[in-house]
Amino acid sequence: MTQAQRDAIVALCSEVFKLDYAFYMNLGLPSVHVLGYLGERLAAHALWLTRRLRIGSGPWLDAAYVEGVATHADFRGRGYGSAVMRRLQAEVGGFDLVALSPSDAGWYERLGWVRWRGPLVIVKDGVAQATPDDEVVVYRTPRTGDLDLSAPLTGGWRPFELW
């Protein structure tokens, strides 16, 4: 990714999320970005990073965790956000599961995502803590087996939004 592309992502996501997105870009987390351009202009963005997730007492899964889903206000409602998500969804088939915390779960449901119904749990230093105020939607890949959507879904702690 070029510096100009990084700058455009920071500008777009800072404006959309009303925060300094450079903080997240500078965390140095390995991530893959999907960029949707209208001509020269970055219109929409999403990224995934890898995250270990656990369903119930099952094994830890290699998941793609999606962040930064954003369409610039000038370009909303024209399918750009959906196009970026469909491309992302086409690229993450090698993961056991894909997940994200939505601000509007209905928007993701039309793209094939399903709401996690069970409790959400974060583990920090071996201590599990429920996060009842959060919401997660998941997307199945060819590697995803049967999913018990009512089981606890556990993720490791991280030093920013837990989900």
Ligand SMILES: CC(C)(COP(=O)(O)OP(=O)(O)OC[C@H]1O[C@@H](n2cnc3c(N)ncnc32)[C@H](O)[C@@H]1OP(=O)(O)O)[C@@H](O)C(=O)NCCC(=O)NCCS
């Ligand atoms: C969410 C967001 C990325 C959507 O991007 P977008 O480019 O405007 O979305 P699209 O144009 O691809 O999608 C519009 C479609 O979604 C549908 N839609 C919108 N909200 C919906 C909902 N709650 N349930 C079902 N469908 C919904 C619209 O009816 C439209 O459908 P159509 O194409 O059949 O007419 C954009 O609004 C945004 O950046 N919001 C602020 C940041 C944000 O909330 N990001 C998500 C964080 S998890």
